[in-house]
Amino acid sequence: MAVDSKGALLLLIITAVLYEGSSSSEATQPPHIILIVADDLGWNDVSFHGSDQIPTPNLDSLAYSGVILGNYYVSPICTPTRSAIMTGRHPIHTGLQHGVISGATPFGLPLNETILPQYLKPLGYATHIVGKVSIHVRVFQWDDL
Secondary structure, eight states, X not given: OOOOHHHHHHHHHHHHHHHTTOOTTGGGSOOOOOOOOOTTOOGGGSGGGTOSSSOOHHHHHHHHTSOOOOSOOOOSSHHHHHHHXXXXXXXXXXXXXXXXXXXXXSOOSXXXXXXXXXXXXXXXXXXXXXXXXXXXXXXXXXXXX
């Protein structure tokens, strides 16, 4: 599969962020990539951002041993955010900028969009998704996710 310019940029950013600070022996194997997308998670809802009300030791451990993306913006609703993460494109360019896709919605992410797992699989990554997706991935093969 050929990687187009938007896919190349998305992979370059992820690779640069994940390889930052890795030693030469770690750089011989691709890093593990774990994306956690949580609806309605506030900045101080995790203890690695300073919350003393909600202990999140497992998330803290993942954050401290990985890369914390703390200066990025998302849409206030799930579908635009997830379409941007999966495609590397602003939601207005995927047509999913206005609302939440429910199970009965007759449309979703356009079939001509290449999503993140489709870029990662040719690089040797095994991909898996857990939880809600909100971009109507039923139009993709589940093997792509």
